[in-house]
Structures are given as structure tokens and as C-alpha cells.
Amino acid sequence: MTPDVRNLLRHLRVPGLAYRDFGAAAPGSIRRTQQRQGLVTVGLVSLVAGVGRTALCANLVRAFALEGARAGAIDVDPEGTLTAMFGAEGRDPSTCIEHLALERDVLLVDTGSPPPSDVLSEADELLVVARPDAASLSAVAKMEELLVRTRMRSWRKPRARWLINAFDGRRRADREALAAMRRGLRPRVLATVVQEDRALQDAFLARRLVHDVAPGSQAVADLEALARELHWGRGSERHAWVD
Amino acid sequence: MRGSTDIPRLLAAAFAGLCVTLFVVTPLDLRTQFALAGALIAAALIVARSQGRLATLVLVLLSVATTSRYLWWRLGTTLASDWSFDAVLSGMLLAAELYACAMLLLAYGQSIAGLRRRPVPLPQDVSRWPSVDVFIPTYNEPLEVVRATVLAAASLDWPRDRLRVWVLDDGRRPAFRDFAAEAGVGYLTRPDNAHAKAGNLNHALGKTRGEYVAVFDCDHVPVRSFLQITMGWLLRDPKLAIVQTPHHFYSPDPFSRNLGTAAHVPGESELFYGVIQPGIDTWNASFFCGSCAVLRRSALADVGGIAVETVTEDAHTALKMHRHGWRTAYLDVPQAAGLSTETLAAHVGQRIRWARGMAQIFRVDNPLLGRGLRLSQRLSYFAAMLHFFSGIPRLVFLLAPVAYLVFGWHIFNALPLAAVAYGLPHLIHSTACNARIHGRFRHSFWSEVYETCLASYTAIPTTLALIAPRTGRFNVTAKGGRVDAPYFDVRIALPYLLLAAVNLAALAAGGWKLRTGQGDLDSLAINAAWTLHNLIILGAAVGAACERPQVRAAQRVPARLPAMLRFSDGTTAAAETHDLGRDGAGITLRAPALLSRREQLWVSLFFFDEEQPLPAEVLEFGGRSVRVRFTALTLEQEAHLVRAIFSRADAWLGWSEGHRRDRPLLTLLQIARHGIAGVGRALALPLRPRPRTLPSGVPAPVRSQA
Numbered sequence: 006m007t008p009d010v011r012n013l014l015r016h017l018r019v020p021g022l023a024y025r026d027f028g029a030a031a032p033g034s035i036r037r038t039q040q041r042q043g044l045v046t047v048g049l050v051s052l053v054a055g056v057g058r059t060a061l062c063a064n065l066v067r068a069f070a071l072e073g074a075r076a077g078a079i080d081v082d083p084e085g086t087l088t089a090m091f092g093a094e095g096r097d098p099s100t101c102i103e104h105l106a107l108e109r110d111v112l113l114v115d116t117g118s119p120p121p122s123d124v125l126s127e128a129d130e131l132l133v134v135a136r137p138d139a140a141s142l143s144a145v146a147k148m149e150e151l152l153v154r155t156r157m158r159s160w161r162k163p164r165a166r167w168l169i170n171a172f173d174g175r176r177r178a179d180r181e182a183l184a185a186m187r188r189g190l191r192p193r194v195l196a197t198v199v200q201e202d203r204a205l206q207d208a209f210l211a212r213r214l215v216h217d218v219a220p221g222s223q224a225v226a227d228l229e230a231l232a233r234e235l236h237w238g239r240g241s242e243r244h245a246w247v248d
Numbered sequence: 249m250r251g252s253t254d255i256p257r258l259l260a261a262a263f264a265g266l267c268v269t270l271f272v273v274t275p276l277d278l279r280t281q282f283a284l285a286g287a288l289i290a291a292a293l294i295v296a297r298s299q300g301r302l303a304t305l306v307l308v309l310l311s312v313a314t315t316s317r318y319l320w321w322r323l324g325t326t327l328a329s330d331w332s333f334d335a336v337l338s339g340m341l342l343a344a345e346l347y348a349c350a351m352l353l354l355a356y357g358q359s360i361a362g363l364r365r366r367p368v369p370l371p372q373d374v375s376r377w378p379s380v381d382v383f384i385p386t387y388n389e390p391l392e393v394v395r396a397t398v399l400a401a402a403s404l405d406w407p408r409d410r411l412r413v414w415v416l417d418d419g420r421r422p423a424f425r426d427f428a429a430e431a432g433v434g435y436l437t438r439p440d441n442a443h444a445k446a447g448n449l450n451h452a453l454g455k456t457r458g459e460y461v462a463v464f465d466c467d468h469v470p471v472r473s474f475l476q477i478t479m480g481w482l483l484r485d486p487k488l489a490i491v492q493t494p495h496h497f498y499s500p501d502p503f504s505r506n507l508g509t510a511a512h513v514p515g516e517s518e519l520f521y522g523v524i525q526p527g528i529d530t531w532n533a534s535f536f537c538g539s540c541a542v543l544r545r546s547a548l549a550d551v552g553g554i555a556v557e558t559v560t561e562d563a564h565t566a567l568k569m570h571r572h573g574w575r576t577a578y579l580d581v582p583q584a585a586g587l588s589t590e591t592l593a594a595h596v597g598q599r600i601r602w603a604r605g606m607a608q609i610f611r612v613d614n615p616l617l618g619r620g621l622r623l624s625q626r627l628s629y630f631a632a633m634l635h636f637f638s639g640i641p642r643l644v645f646l647l648a649p650v651a652y653l654v655f656g657w658h659i660f661n662a663l664p665l666a667a668v669a670y671g672l673p674h675l676i677h678s679t680a681c682n683a684r685i686h687g688r689f690r691h692s693f694w695s696e697v698y699e700t701c702l703a704s705y706t707a708i709p710t711t712l713a714l715i716a717p718r719t720g721r722f723n724v725t726a727k728g729g730r731v732d733a734p735y736f737d738v739r740i741a742l743p744y745l746l747l748a749a750v751n752l753a754a755l756a757a758g759g760w761k762l763r764t765g766q767g768d769l770d771s772l773a774i775n776a777a778w779t780l781h782n783l784i785i786l787g788a789a790v791g792a793a794c795e796r797p798q799v800r801a802a803q804r805v806p807a808r809l810p811a812m813l814r815f816s817d818g819t820t821a822a823a824e825t826h827d828l829g830r831d832g833a834g835i836t837l838r839a840p841a842l843l844s845r846r847e848q849l850w851v852s853l854f855f856f857d858e859e860q861p862l863p864a865e866v867l868e869f870g871g872r873s874v875r876v877r878f879t880a881l882t883l884e885q886e887a888h889l890v891r892a893i894f895s896r897a898d899a900w901l902g903w904s905e906g907h908r909r910d911r912p913l914l915t916l917l918q919i920a921r922h923g924i925a926g927v928g929r930a931l932a933l934p935l936r937p938r939p940r941t942l943p944s945g946v947p948a949p950v951r952s953q954a
Contacts, residue, residue: 007855007856009855009899010897019366023370025374172859173861174861203818203820204819204820220839221822221841222819223814223822226822
């Protein structure tokens with residue numbers, strides 16, 4: 006339900022008055038679905054390389070921190086870009102989880118492509134990062150199949166949700182790809198869409214966080230919304246940065 | 249069960265009636281009457297401290313009792329005994345007073361127990377939702393105005409296979425046909441323009457077959473939840489013919505704009521939609537207002553379609569439905585918004601049409617007579633119509649003090665002090681009571697300003713319509729225009745100026761009488777006070793005729809939506825809109841950014857999970873705030889923008905929250921201040937009469953019907 010309808014219904018206070026909203030349903034929070042107390046591991050995965058996993062991972066740590074969640078990142082990507090550019094908590098999930106269980110609320114796992122099967126089966130949450138382009142779109146079916154397969158073998162049954170990164174609404178192809186994904190994968194596409202933002206790439210190349218380089222940019226707002234959506238499940242109020 | 253509760257109730261009512269009657273008819277000497285008046289006002293003040301419904305009822309009872317006592321005294325002791333010229337004038341004043349008192353009592357009946365309906369949920373099963381045709385009648389309005397309505401209507405949240413939007417173009421304009429095709433909505437025309445809007449709607453009724461019909465004037469843009477909020481009642485009650493929602497105006501009406509009161513004084517239409525419609529809904533007498541309503545097709549078929557006999561087809565249609573046993577509902581949730589009339593002259597023209605139409609209905613289908621109505625419905629309709637006959641009484645009140653001050657005629661045969669002792673409590677109680685009942689929707693004395701602006705224009709058409717009801721012409725209210733530079737509309741204000749001159753002369757004559765010792769002091773004081781009151785009201789009327797520039801043809805609406813600016817170098821800025829209009833937006837950035845004037849950028853508005861960046865250029869900026877103008881939008885982008893501005897379900901909630909509380913004396917002072925400022929402006933501004941003549945009461949554009 007979008008905020009405008011929620012406002013209206015709140016104003017009217019009519020018991021039983023429902024509303025048919027044909028938009029995407031707001032996904033639940035990771036808190037609500039987590040299977041165990043304490044640390045939640047979130048794997049950032051994708052079949053296609055170059056969709057922006059590592060940059061997202063580095064900046065999301067800060068975004069989670071701003072939301073009041075203690076977050077850390079580990080790097081299981083064989084190329085080790087995250088470790089090289091920003092440093093990570095470590096490269097081995099099992100030891101990191103053991104060490105950090107009491108000190109962190111969220112542990113982001115940056116992976117390479119193709120995603121390692123242990124992350125796919127052992128993480129609490131999977132964030133499938135995709136760009137709204139032909140390469141990602143054509144890999145959707147394959148990724149879904151991979152997810153289903155690992156899910157069958159996994160006892161943790163991680164929930165996989167799709168995150169659209171580097172979206173530019175001016176391009177009709179982007180809008181159509183997003184709509185297609187929302188249609189096909191609903192409600193597993195996150196309400197937050199990360200806009201294409203030059204500042205994100207510039208910051209990454211300068212080994213800095215976008216929060217420090219361009220604090221007023223949409224990238225910061227989107228990361229904040231993403232952290233909030235993942236952390237609290239408040240997806241549809243994604244950009245409400247003014248109270 | 250019913251009988252057992254009715255008997256005590258009847259007894260109580262009879263007893264109360266007896267008490268009130270005794271109170272009304274008991275004669276008292278002047279001193280005791282003064283004491284009584286003081287005691288009652290003190291009692292009212294004490295009761296008024298409590299906020300409950302019961303306290304309001306007590307206050308209304310006190311007001312009715314004092315007014316009745318005043319009338320009893322007035323009719324019993326102040327009438328002239330001979331047939332002189334004075335007596336004729338005195339009779340006119342008495343008639344005007346009787347009219348005012350009747351309106352007061354009827355208005356209490358209308359507003360004392362407002363039915364605050366709330367929406368009813370629709371069935372869970374969407375397949376049971378009925379089919380709806382949305383009619384958007386238009387005649388000569390610019391396409392610019394109609395576009396938003398059509399695009400928003402096409403975005404109504406309703407099953408796509410059961411929603412058809414129709415543009416009913418009486419202008420038969422190719423541009424409209426093309427636009428309708430492009431927007432994917434239906435387009436209907438007819439060979440002639442018989443019966444104006446009513447005929448247009450009837451023609452469309454013949455060409456469509458949805459179970460329900462929603463009607464929007466072409467400038468009333470619905471929010472997307474309109475149908476889901478309104479349809480529940482129609483599905484629950486099979487005898488319900490109409491669900492009407494308020495006409496919300498997102499541009500200030502001419503009074504608010506020209507007097508500068510938009511921020512803290514309720515608009516002119518708020519009394520009707522905030523108090524009267526819910527009030528008469530209690531009596532199953534709320535009526536169709538021509539727009540922002542859903543009608544049941546079978547009910548329309550039952551009464552032969554939209555009524556064509558009068559120029560206010562909406563109210564007349566509802567009246568016919570009531571006569572046929574249908575029910576109507578008023579749902580006080582603003583689910584559409586439109587533009588106010590642009591100028592005072594246009595407002596006057598619109599009201600002349602309403603007044604004439606109501607007078608016509610009064611003649612051709614009088615609600616007091618005929619079959620099928622309950623007494624409460626008859627009185628509700630009667631009140632709604634009587635309201636439009638206020639022209640002559642208002643003129644009488646505006647001129648009455650002249651009789652004594654200038655000519656020395658006694659048109660009020662009583663001791664001045666007695667008039668105060670009986671009349672003043674009546675005025676105080678009724679003013680205070682009205683301020684309590686509908687102070688949130690209409691501040692005290694503003695009704696007088698509104699009536700004064702109309703009085704000289706409606707007096708003749710209503711009288712004519714009573715005599716010859718068939719001679720109506722339908723005039724389209726001009727909207728979406730703009731006033732480029734401030735000017736004083738001297739043509740529309742001429743009657744106000746004349747009345748003000750007469751009242752000023754009366755005041756001067758009174759002063760002269762006082763100096764030369766003619767006339768008695770009490771009478772002079774009362775009449776001078778009355779004249780001053782008239783002058784205050786007339787001053788505000790003159791001020792309302794000082795047209796202020798309407799800065800934007802496309803009005804901006806305050807709206808806080810998350811937004812993004814995307815610059816040409818690929819960087820972005822997170823932002824939030826401050827206001828939105830079809831031409832541009834005011835935007836607050838999250839952090840200050842470096843911009844340049846006329847910089848081209850893209851604005852994304854985030855709502856309903858849609859995104860459609862809009863090309864724009866920077867108009868001005870400073871710190872975190874930016875003003876942009878949209879450039880060359882495609883239809884897809886325009887539809888997106890229209891949805892952002894107008895389709896949000898909560899767009900018009902809480903709109904009136906900034907209004908000041910009504911405190912009658914303060915309000916009068918404020919009207920006086922606005923009046924003085926208005927007269928000052930009138931003197932300073934260039935004169936500009938309307939381009940077309942107004943005596944026929946029809947501002948351009950004109951639509952004449954056989």
C-alpha cells in the first residue's frame with residue numbers, strides 16, 4: 006500500500022475499509038524473517054559481473070550504521086576487490102560469524118560471480134543484484150533456477166530478493182526491464198531501486214564512501230532507504246528523509 | 249417499542265414547546281426585558297464553555313427562543329397602524345427581517361445534526377465490483393484545463409475492464425478528439441447543444457451502458473481512490489441513487505485571493521460542503537452538485553435522465569430522484585479538486601446562474617408541493633432555494649438606515665431602547681450560535697460580504713425566474729484563466745460603490761442631524777451603528793473587486809513527494825518537492841548543491857512505485873531550494889505529473905487546517921481592516937471593466953441554449 010492510501014485510510018478510520026493497490030507489495034523486513042537471534046548474514050550475489058555489488062556492499066555498511074544497525078562486510082570474492090579497496094572484516098564466513106556474532110547485527114557478504122554455493126545456501130538473506138539491462142534480464146531465469154536448486158539442498162532456506170541497481174528512468178529500456186522484473190518476480194523485487202549515480206562510481210574509484218563524497222546525492226538516499234527496507238521492512242517510504 | 253419511547257418524548261416536546269411559547273409571548277416592561285436579555289446572554293456564555301452536542305442544542309434553543317421573542321414583539325407592537333409611505337418601507341424591512349429569521353431557523357435545522365458518513369468497504373471479491381462510466385463534459389474550456397482531468401480519471405484505481413472514461417465534447421473540437429484517442433479514453437459529441445450540460449450528459453447516457461456514472465466537471469481532477477471510497481455506499485444500499493463528494497478548490501476563490509485571506513479564513517464554498525450538505529444528508533436531502541459524484545444509472549433512467557427544465561440541472565435531478573423514493577448520500581471526503589472561479593465577475597456570473605436555476609425549480613417543481621417528499625426533505629430543499637433569494641432582503645438591510653438618517657422616516661415603530669432590548673439579543677445569540685456551529689467553515693459576517701457582492705446581481709434574475717421560469721440561459725463558468733495585472737473591476741463594483749456612497753451620505757446626514765439637534769439621540773446612534781456595519785461589509789465587497797494577479801494559470805499545489813534531480817554530468821541530488829504544478833515545481837534539496845540558472849536537468853518524482861523522469865530547467869535556486877520549470881513533456885510524462893499532483897489519495901486531506909478559529913467580534917474587525925485596505929487598493933489601482941457587459945449577468949464565455 007502506498008503512503009497516500011495509507012494516509013487516507015488512517016484519516017478515515019473505517020474498520021474493514023480495504024484498498025486494492027496493484028503496485029508491488031512491500032516486502033517484509035529481515036528482522037521479521039530471520040531464523041535465529043543475533044547476527045544476520047546478507048549475501049550480495051549475481052550471475053553477471055559488474056553490476057555494482059562491491060560498491061553497494063562497501064556503502065551499505067555505512068548506511069546500516071546510520072540506521073542504527075551494527076554492520077560489517079566480509080569479502081569472499083576471489084578477486085578481493087572489497088578487501089583491496091576498503092578493507093573487510095575477513096574472508097572466511099564461518100570464522101567471521103563466530104567472531105562477530107555478538108558485535109554485529111548485520112554481516113554483508115560480497116561474492117564474486119558466479120556466486121559460491123555455500124553463500125547461496127548458508128546466508129540468511131540473499132540480495133540478488135541486477136542492472137535493468139539485457140545481460141541481467143536474460144540471466145534472471147538462470148539465477149532463479151540456481152536459487153531454487155540450492156534452496157532445496159539448504160536447511161537454512163535463505164530468502165532471496167532482487168535489488169535493481171543503476172537504474173535510469175529516462176531510458177525506456179530501464180523502465181521496461183524494471184516493470185518486467187516486478188511483474189515476474191513480485192514481490193521479491195525490493196521497493197528500493199538504486200538510481201544510477203555517477204557519484205557512486207567516482208567515490209568507489211577514489212576508495213571513498215559516497216556518503217563522504219556526495220552526501221546530498223540520490224545514491225546516499227537510496228542506500229539509506231535500502232538499509233531501512235532491509236532492516237525494518239519499510240520499503241515504500243523509501244525516500245522519506247524529512248520527517 | 250417505538251410507541252413506548254414516543255409518548256414520553258412527545259410529552260417532553262409538548263412541555264418544552266409550552267415553555268418556549270410562554271417565554272416568547274410574555275410581555276415585560278423595558279427594564280425587565282433588558283434584565284432578561286442580559287441573563288440569557290450570561291446563560292449562553294456559561295453553556296458555551298462546554299463543548300458537547302447537548303450544549304450546542306441548548307444554545308440553538310436559546311437563540312431560537314430569543315429570535316422568536318423578538319419576532320413576537322416586532323409583529324405585535326412595532327407595526328404601523330396606517331397605510332402611509334413609512335408603512336410601506338416599514339413593511340419591506342419587516343419582510344426582509346422575516347426572511348432572515350426564516351433562513352436562520354431553516355439553517356439551524358439544516359446544520360444541527362450533520363450526518364458524518366464514512367466510506368463503506370467494497371466487497372472483497374473484485375469480480376463483484378460494478379462497471380462505471382466516467383463522464384467529463386466540456387464545452388469551451390481550453391484543452392489545458394481538461395487534460396489533467398482526463399489523465400487522472402484514466403488512472404482511477406478500478407478494474408480496467410469495468411472503467412470507461414468519456415470526454416463529452418459539446419464544442420466538437422478536433423484537438424479534443426485527438427487527445428482522447430491518444431490518452432485512450434472515449435470521445436462523444438452530439439449534433440446540437442440542446443439543454444447544455446444536462447443534454448450533453450443525457451446524450452452520453454444513451455451511448456454508454458455502465459451500471460454507474462461518475463461525473464466530473466472538466467476542471468475537477470479526481471484522486472485515484474475516488475471510486476473505491478465512494479462506491480461502497482452504492483453497493484450497500486440498492487435504493488441509493490447518488491453519492492456526492494465535496495468540491496474541493498485548490499486555488500483560492502476570488503474573495504480569498506483579492507482580500508488576501510486565503511491562509512486563515514475558510515473559503516466561500518466550505519460552508520456548503522462542510523456543514524450544509526452533511527446537515528441535509530441527515531434528512532436524506534443532500535443533492536447532486538454537478539460534479540465529483542457517482543450516480544446510479546437505473547435511478548437516472550427512472551427520472552428520465554438529468555433534468556433539463558432548469559439551469560441547475562444537478563439539484564433538480566436529485567429532487568426528482570427524491571420524489572421517486574431514491575436516496576442520496578453525501579460523503580465528506582475530498583476526492584477531487586478543481587479550480588475556483590478566477591474573478592469576482594465570474595463568481596457573480598456563476599451564482600446568478602445558480603440563483604436563477606434554484607428560482608426556476610422553485611417555480612416549476614416546487615419542493616414544498618408535489619408528491620413523494622417528506623416534510624424534512626421539503627424544508628431542506630426549500631432552505632437551499634430560499635438562500636438564493638437573499639438579494640432583495642440584503643439590499644433592504646443595506647439601505648434601511650438611510651430612511652431615518654437622511655429622510656427622517658420611521659420605518660421601525662418602536663422606542664429605540666426597546667429595539668435594542670429585543671433586537672440585540674436576537675443578533676447576539678444567532679451570531680454566537682452560528683459561530684459555534686459552523687465557525688470552522690464560515691466565519692461570522694462573511695456571509696454578509698458574500699451576499700452583498702451578489703445581492704444587486706441576483707435580485708432581478710431570481711425575481712424574473714419566479715415570474716417567467718422558462719427564460720433561463722446556461723452560462724459556463726470561466727476557469728483556468730489568469731489575471732495578468734491587478735485592476736479594480738469598477739463595473740462589477742459599481743453597485744457596491746453606490747451603496748457605500750448612500751451609506752456614507754446617511755452617516756453624514758446623521759452627523760448633521762446630531763449637530764443641529766434634530767432627531768433623537770438613541771435613534772441616531774442605532775442607525776449610525778447600522779450604517780457603520782453596512783460600510784464595513786461594503787468595504788470588503790469593494791476590496792473583493794480589486795482583482796489581484798493570478799500568478800500562474802496552472803496553480804501550484806503544496807505536495808511533499810520524494811524526488812531526485814539528475815544532472816547532465818550523471819550525478820544526482822536527493823530532494824523533496826515542496827509544491828507541484830503542471831508547469832513546474834518547488835524542490836528542497838537534501839544538501840546544498842551548485843546549480844546554474846537555466847541548467848537543464850531531470851526531475852524524478854517517486855510515488856505509487858512509478859518513476860518517469862521529467863525534463864526541466866532551473867528557474868531559480870538558493871541554498872537548498874530550487875524552482876524548476878518542466879520543459880516539453882510527452883503525454884506519458886504529463887500523465888505521470890498529473891498523477892503526482894492530483895491522483896494521490898490523500899492529496900486534499902487536512903487542507904483547511906490552517907484556518908483561524910472564528911471569534912465574531914475579531915472577525916468583524918478583520919473584515920473592517922480588509923475593507924479599508926480594499927478601498928485603498930481600489931483607489932490606487934487602474935480601473936478596468938470586464939471586456940463584456942455584465943448586466944445580463946453572463947461573463948464571457950457565454951453559452952446560450954434554446
